[in-house]
Amino acid sequence: MEQYRLHVNGAEHDVVDAWLGESLLYVLRERLGLVAAKGACEEGECGSCSVLVDGHLVCSCLVLAASALDQPITTVEGLAERGAPTDVQQAFVDAGAVQCGFCTPGLVMAAHTLLDHNAEPSETEIREQLSGNICRCTGYGRIIEAVQRVSVARREATP
Amino acid sequence: MTLTGTATGRTVRGAIGQSPTRPDGVAKVQGTFAFSSDVPIDGARWGMTLRSPHPYARILALDVSGAWSIDGVAAVITGDDVPGKTTYGLITADQPVFASDVVRYVGEPVAAVAADHPETCRRALDAIVVTYEVLEPLLDADAALDPATPPIHPDGNVLRSQAVRRGDLSVTGAVVVEGTYEIGMQDQAFLGLEAAVAVPDPGGRSIELYVATQWLHEDRKQIAACLDLPEESVRLVLGGVGGAFGAREDISLQVHTCLLALRIGAPVRMAYSRAESFLGHVHRHPARIWMRHHATAGGELVKVEARFVLDGGAYASTSSAVLLNAITHTQGPYRCPNAAVEGFAVRSNHLPCGAMRGFGVVQACFAHEGQMDKLAAACGLDPIEMRLRNALVTGDTLITGQVMESVAPVARCITETAALPMPLAAAATDAVMGRPGGAGLTADATHVRRGVGYGVAMKNLMYSEGFDDYSTARCVLADGVVTLKFATSEVGQGFVTIAQQIARTVLGVETVVLEPIDTQIGSSGSTSASRQTWMSGGAVDAACRAVRERLFEHVGETAGLDPLRLVVDGDEVADSMGEFRIAVADASSGRRFDETVEYHHRPTEELDEDGQGNCHTAFAFVAHRAVVDVDAELGLVKVVQVATAQDVGRALNPLAVLGQIEGGISQGVGLAVMEEIVQVDGVIRNANFTDYLLPTFLDMPTVVATLIEEPDPQAPLGAKGVGEPPCISVTPAVVAAIRDALAQFDGPDARPRAIDRIPVRPADIALA
Numbered sequence: 001m002e003q004y005r006l007h008v009n010g011a012e013h014d015v016v017d018a019w020l021g022e023s024l025l026y027v028l029r030e031r032l033g034l035v036a037a038k039g040a041c042e043e044g045e046c047g048s049c050s051v052l053v054d055g056h057l058v059c060s061c062l063v064l065a066a067s068a069l070d071q072p073i074t075t076v077e078g079l080a081e082r083g084a085p086t087d088v089q090q091a092f093v094d095a096g097a098v099q100c101g102f103c104t105p106g107l108v109m110a111a112h113t114l115l116d117h118n119a120e121p122s123e124t125e126i127r128e129q130l131s132g133n134i135c136r137c138t139g140y141g142r143i144i145e146a147v148q149r150v151s152v153a154r155r156e157a158t159p
Numbered sequence: 160m161t162l163t164g165t166a167t168g169r170t171v172r173g174a175i176g177q178s179p180t181r182p183d184g185v186a187k188v189q190g191t192f193a194f195s196s197d198v199p200i201d202g203a204r205w206g207m208t209l210r211s212p213h214p215y216a217r218i219l220a221l222d223v224s225g226a227w228s229i230d231g232v233a234a235v236i237t238g239d240d241v242p243g244k245t246t247y248g249l250i251t252a253d254q255p256v257f258a259s260d261v262v263r264y265v266g267e268p269v270a271a272v273a274a275d276h277p278e279t280c281r282r283a284l285d286a287i288v289v290t291y292e293v294l295e296p297l298l299d300a301d302a303a304l305d306p307a308t309p310p311i312h313p314d315g316n317v318l319r320s321q322a323v324r325r326g327d328l329s330v331t332g333a334v335v336v337e338g339t340y341e342i343g344m345q346d347q348a349f350l351g352l353e354a355a356v357a358v359p360d361p362g363g364r365s366i367e368l369y370v371a372t373q374w375l376h377e378d379r380k381q382i383a384a385c386l387d388l389p390e391e392s393v394r395l396v397l398g399g400v401g402g403a404f405g406a407r408e409d410i411s412l413q414v415h416t417c418l419l420a421l422r423i424g425a426p427v428r429m430a431y432s433r434a435e436s437f438l439g440h441v442h443r444h445p446a447r448i449w450m451r452h453h454a455t456a457g458g459e460l461v462k463v464e465a466r467f468v469l470d471g472g473a474y475a476s477t478s479s480a481v482l483l484n485a486i487t488h489t490q491g492p493y494r495c496p497n498a499a500v501e502g503f504a505v506r507s508n509h510l511p512c513g514a515m516r517g518f519g520v521v522q523a524c525f526a527h528e529g530q531m532d533k534l535a536a537a538c539g540l541d542p543i544e545m546r547l548r549n550a551l552v553t554g555d556t557l558i559t560g561q562v563m564e565s566v567a568p569v570a571r572c573i574t575e576t577a578a579l580p581m582p583l584a585a586a587a588t589d590a591v592m593g594r595p596g597g598a599g600l601t602a603d604a605t606h607v608r609r610g611v612g613y614g615v616a617m618k619n620l621m622y623s624e625g626f627d628d629y630s631t632a633r634c635v636l637a638d639g640v641v642t643l644k645f646a647t648s649e650v651g652q653g654f655v656t657i658a659q660q661i662a663r664t665v666l667g668v669e670t671v672v673l674e675p676i677d678t679q680i681g682s683s684g685s686t687s688a689s690r691q692t693w694m695s696g697g698a699v700d701a702a703c704r705a706v707r708e709r710l711f712e713h714v715g716e717t718a719g720l721d722p723l724r725l726v727v728d729g730d731e732v733a734d735s736m737g738e739f740r741i742a743v744a745d746a747s748s749g750r751r752f753d754e755t756v757e758y759h760h761r762p763t764e765e766l767d768e769d770g771q772g773n774c775h776t777a778f779a780f781v782a783h784r785a786v787v788d789v790d791a792e793l794g795l796v797k798v799v800q801v802a803t804a805q806d807v808g809r810a811l812n813p814l815a816v817l818g819q820i821e822g823g824i825s826q827g828v829g830l831a832v833m834e835e836i837v838q839v840d841g842v843i844r845n846a847n848f849t850d851y852l853l854p855t856f857l858d859m860p861t862v863v864a865t866l867i868e869e870p871d872p873q874a875p876l877g878a879k880g881v882g883e884p885p886c887i888s889v890t891p892a893v894v895a896a897i898r899d900a901l902a903q904f905d906g907p908d909a910r911p912r913a914i915d916r917i918p919v920r921p922a923d924i925a926l927a
Contacts, residue, residue: 039352080189136349136853137402
C-alpha cells in the first residue's frame with residue numbers, strides 16, 4: 001500500500017493506503033468522494049469518465065491515479081460552484097441535452113475542451129470532436145444544439 | 160370550458176405544452192446528481208458475483224472455503240443461503256437467485272462475496288472452486304420446439320405458444336409475397352451500470368435498498384419473497400437511474416446485495432462492470448419470423464400468415480408478453496381482414512431475454528415492413544402508396560378482433576414523413592467524414608449509392624392481457640406550494656418534468672416540489688410500455704384535480720360562491736361567471752389540501768386460443784424515412800438522415816418529445832446496422848463497448864421530425880406515450896434504404912437485394 005498526493009480542482013488530496021493498481025477514476029470516486037466522473041465501460045470507449053489531466057482530456061478509467069502526480073487534474077466538480085453552472089452546462093440543460101445524465105459530466109468536459117480549442121466548430125467538427133463520448137438516451141441532436149448555442153453566445157458576447 | 164367572467168385562460172410558467180427544463184438538470188450537468196453507483200454510504204463493503212462459465216452444466220461440487228481464507232472477505236453466499244423463495248421472475252418465478260444444481264447460461268450467478276475492496280472480491284471469486292459436469296447446450300430455437308429435445312428446465316422448453324386466427328383462412332390473394340426475417344440480440348446498453356447499496360437495519364429483520372430500477376414495488380415484492388421478509392420490511396429508494404430501456408425491469412443484483420448486507424449486518428454496495436452487465440440483465444429477443452402476405456392486384460391486403468420463433472434464453476422473464484406483442488402486431492398499422500399467425504417463445508441456453516424498448520413490436524415491424532416493400536414491388540406500387548392504401552383508421556378491426564379505438568392518424572404519419580425535406584444530395588456533402596467509413600477514409604465515392612426507405616409502425620401502449628395496471632400519486636397544496644409524491648421511476652425520460660407541468664397547469668402554482676421516489680407510497684407501475692405519461696401522468700393529474708376540488712370548496716365557502724363556478728386561471732382561482740379572483744397562494748395560505756389517487760386504465764382481456772380478445776389498452780403510430788449511403792464494395796453504410804412524423808396525441812413537453820424521438824432513432828439505427836450480442840456456442844463474444852458497437856455522434860444521422868397532435872380522448876391528458884415508437888419503424892426504414900441503394904448497382908457490381916437480417920453487417924452487403 002502506498003501514499004501519494006493528487007492536485008484536483010485546485011486542492012491537494014492525500015491518497016493513503018492505496019493499491020497502486022487503482023485507476024484515476026476509482027481514486028477520484030472511491031477515495032476522494034468526487035463522483036461526478038462516471039464509470040460506464042472501463043476501457044476508454046464511452047468517455048463518461050472524462051477529466052482533464054494537465055489540460056488534456058483523458059478517460060480517467062485508463063489512467064493510473066499514481067501516474068497523475070504533480071499534474072493539475074480537473075473534474076466536473078472543479079468547473080463551477082454548485083448551483084452556478086458554466087455556460088456549457090447551462091446550455092446542456094436548456095437545450096434538452098440531458099436525459100438520464102450519466103454521460104453528461106464527461107460530455108461537459110469534452111464540450112468545454114472542444115470550445116476552448118475551436119470557438120466556432122462546424123457540425124462535423126462537433127461530431128468528430130465529441131465522438132469519444134457515447135450517449136444512449138439523446139441521439140446526440142440536442143447535445144450538438146447545446147454546443148452550437150454556446151459557440152454563438154460566446155461570439156455574440158465578444159465585442 | 161368557456162370562460163364568461165374575467166378569466167383569461169392564462170397558464171403559469173412551465174405549464175403543459177411548454178418545454179421547461181428538467182428539475183434535475185443542473186444537478187446532472189454539475190455531477191452532483193447521485194446515481195445508484197454514487198449513493199454515499201460510508202463504510203459499505205463491496206459485493207461481487209461468481210458466474211457460470213458454461214452455457215449448460217451440472218454443479219457437482221461448490222467449495223467456497225478458499226474465499227473465506229482471504230483477508231478482507233466478510234461474506235460468501237450461495238444458493239444454500241437464500242432464506243426465502245429460491246427463485247424469482249417478473250411473470251414466472253423460474254430463475255434461481257443462485258444456481259445450485261444446474262447452470263443454464265454463461266453468466267448465471269452461482270455465488271457472491273462481500274469484501275473490503277473490489278480487488279479482494281475478485282480474488283475471493285477466483286478462490287471459489289466449482290466442479291461442473293458440462294452438458295450439451297440447447298442453442299437452437301427450432302430444436303427447442305421439438306418435443307424430442309430434452310427439457311433444460313423443469314418448466315419445459317416452450318415458454319409460450321399462441322396463435323392468432325381470424326377470418327377466412329382459405330382465402331388467397333392475386334399477389335402473394337413471402338419472406339423470412341431474422342433479428343439479432345440487441346442490448347439496452349444503458350450507460351449507468353447496475354449498482355445498488357443495501358443498508359440493513361439493526362437486528363437484520365428489515366433493510367433499505369437504494370437501486371436503479373424501472374419498478375420499485377415489483378422489485379420489492381420479488382426481493383421480500385427471496386429474503387423471507389414481509390414487504391413492508393423491505394424499503395426501496397430509487398437511486399439515480401442511468402438509463403433503462405427495459406433492462407431494469409428484471410431483478411439483477413437486488414437480491415444478492417440484500418443477502419450480503421443482511422449476512423454481515425452492514426451496508427453492501429454492488430456495482431456491475433460493463434462485461435458483467437451484459438450477463439446480468441435480459442436482452443432483446445432474437446427472432447426468426449416467416450411472413451406471407453396476400454393482396455389484391457391493386458395492393459389491398461387480403462390475408463397475412465406468419466410464424467414467429469423467439470429465443471427467450473435460459474429463463475422466462477417477460478418472454479410470454481413479448482411474444483404476445485409480436486404476434487398481435489403482425490399486421491402492423493394496416494387493415495387486414497384475415498390472419499393465420501402462430502408464435503412461439505422458447506427456452507435455450509443463451510442469455511435470458513426480456514424487455515427492451517419496443518418489446519416484441521420491433522421484431523414484428525421489421526418483418527411486416529419488409530413484406531410491405533415486397534408487396535409494393537409485386538403490385539407495381541410506390542412503397543408510400545402501398546402503405547397508404549392499407550393504412551388503419553380508428554374503428555377498424557384488428558386481427559385479434561379488437562376494434563381500434565385509439566386515434567389512428569396512420570395516413571398522416573406517412574404523408575407528413577414523406578413531405579419532410581430530404582438531405583442535401585450526396586455530391587454536395589463533399590466532406591469525406593460524411594461518407595461510409597467516415598474518418599477511415601475508406602470509401603471510394605464511385606462505389607457509393609444513396610438509397611431511401613420507409614417504415615411505419617403501430618405500438619400498443621401500457622400493459623395488456625387483463626393486467627390491472629395502475630399508478631398512485633399524492634398531491635399536497637399548502638401555502639401556494641405543491642408537493643408531489645409518487646413511486647414512478649425516473650430513468651431519464653423526464654417524468655419529473657412532466658409531473659411538475661401537470662401540477663402547475665391544474666393548480667396554477669409555479670413551485671412544485673418533488674418528494675423522493677421510493678416505496679413509501681403505493682405502486683406507480685413500471686416505467687415501461689410507454690406508459691408513465693399516461694398512467695402516472697394520469698395519477699398526478701387526478702391527484703391535483705382532487706386537491707383543486709378541495710381548494711374550490713374552500714374558496715367557494717369563504718367567498719360565498721358555488722365551487723362549480725370556480726376555475727384556475729393563471730395563478731389565481733377565478734369565478735368563471737363573475738369578477739371574483741384570488742391568488743392560489745392566498746387561497747391556500749395556512750391551509751393544507753392533501754389527496755392521494757390511484758389511476759387505473761380501462762380493463763383488457765386475455766386472448767382466447769384463436770388469439771381473439773381485447774388484449775391491448777391503446778395504440779400509437781409512427782412513420783420513418785431513412786436516407787442512407789452504401790459503399791457496396793466495402794459493405795459500409797452511412798445513415799445520412801432520418802425523417803419522422805409521430806402520433807403523440809398531445810405534446811406535453813415538445814422538447815422532451817424530441818429527445819425521445821432522437822434517442823429512439825439512435826437505438827433503431829443501432830439495431831439496423833451495428834448492434835448485436837454475438838454468442839458462439841453459448842458464450843458471449845462481445846461483452847464490451849469495443850466490440851458491441853453503439854452509435855456515436857458520427858454514426859447518428861440528422862433527424863427531422865414533426866409531431867402529429869390529435870389528442871386521444873382516452874388518454875388522461877390527451878397525450879400518448881412517446882418512448883417506444885421512435886425506435887421501431889426506423890430499423891426497417893434503414894434496411895429498406897440499404898436495399899434501395901443496392902438495387903442501383905448492376906452488371907459486375909450487382910448486389911443481392913434480399914437483406915432480411917438485422918443488424919446488416921458489412922459481409923451481408925459486400926460478400927453476399
